[in-house]
Amino acid sequence: MTVPQAEVTLDEFDVMDAAVPEGLHVELIDGRLLITPAPDGDHDENVRSVADQVRARHPGLHTYQARGLAVPARRTGRARVDGAVAPLGYFRGQPSWSDPSGVLLVVEVTSGREQDAEVDRTDKRDAYAQAGLPVYLLVDRHRGEVVVHWDPEGGRYRLRSEAVFGAKLALPEPFDFDLDTTELA
Template structure:
């Protein structure tokens, strides 16, 4: 379920997010409050598969799951990302809605219904590009594919690539390796 409200303040959002039950995720993306069900087990396994491959390629990087990020977008943003790839120790001393400047890649996995997936495909992609997050990786369970966007400029990602589940997907620098998507579902 998605609830849109355009005049929520950051303080009102943080109060709402703090009081939400564990079964719901609450985010503020491009001025809209988004409420979605908590992730299922397959969702978590997909995030872990990507994270394990990133760490195998570069042991100094970690996948931080369910990380709250302050994503500057109109008027303000708070995203609880499925995965944030950053150097080990990047979030030490950070608040629950951490500064996103050290994040190298954000990972999202679609869940819920097909109509809810457009939040990950469009709204979050655009918010992450506006926040100049270097790489956005979407595991789209509804379409059976993985999409990577990179090189944000002017609030948009300049490049993208995709692969169907089972194929390899080349990740751009600073990663520079082929992501094996055969474990994704």
């Protein structure tokens, strides 16, 4: 759900983030407050599938789930990503809303609600590109596909590739392997 209003300040966001009931996540993307339900089991299994494959090929990398990133996009933002792939130990000593500069890949899985999926497809994609995050992987459960965006420049990802669930999806450097999407749903 997107709360219709003018740009939310970081101070206002911090108050809302501290007060949100358990079972809800609050994010600030491009100045807009987003409130989403906590992920369901299928959502978590999709992140796990990607994480297992990354770890099998790159043992020095770890996928941190539900990690808060301070996304310095056009407007200051806060994104609670489904998966942040970074070197093991990268987040040690960092605050709840961490510096994303060492994150190599962000994984998002669309929620169970179709109306929330467009945020992952466009708003978060654009915020991550503006923040210079090298690779953005979207598991789109509503469209039955996985989309990878990479090579951010000028606040946009220059390259994109997709595959339907069940097909292989080539991940770009520094991953450089074919993601098996047969477990995704």
